[in-house]
Amino acid sequence: MLTRLKTKLKCRRGESYVDVIVLVLCAVLVLALAVKVLPVFIAKQQLDTFATELVREAEISGRVGSETTRRTDVLRERTGLDPDITWSESGRIQLNSEVTVTLTLQTNIGLFGDFGSFPITLRAQATGKSEVYWK
Incomplete structure (x- = not known):
């Protein structure tokens, strides 16, 4: 009786099922993290x-305005x-004068809704030179 019990305890046929379940669980968690984090990189x-397109518009028009x-x-x-937009200059910008635009955007990053969620601030900055001569 004791020898049969020892052989049954040594049998490890079901051990690979636990390994597969843990591996699938880890893969699902990595996928959930990617789904929440990748949109921040896209933003x-x-x-x-x-920012680049805004500063290009200011370069072509020679002013920050309408x-x-x-x-x-x-x-x-x-x-x-x-985003919140901040310009270094306003109004007319003389030929070859630099203009800088700074954009800030606050977004949340985290898993499972509000659990583990925290805000981060994204910043973008672009600089250009006016292409218009104002008399």
């Missing part, structure tokens, strides 16, 4: 593009982002 890329405001509205609609 950062869109914010960089947003043209850049219209471009901001178009970009907000297209990207779905609503």
Whole structure:
């Protein structure tokens, strides 16, 4: 009787099932993390593009005003982002004068809804030179 019990305890046929379950659980957790974190990287890329296009509009028009405001509205609609925008200059910008735009956007990152969620601030900055000569 004792020898049969020892042989049954030595049998490890079901051990691989536990390993597979742990491996699948880890894979699902990594996938859930990727689903929550990757949109933040996409938002950062869109914010960089947003800043570049805004400063290009200021370069072409030679001023920060109605043209850049219209471009901001178009970009907000297209990207779905609503960043805070700060310009280094306002009004007319003389030929070869630098203008810088800084965009900041607060977004949440975390898993499982509000559990483990925390806010992060994304920043994008672009600099350009005016291409317009004002008399």
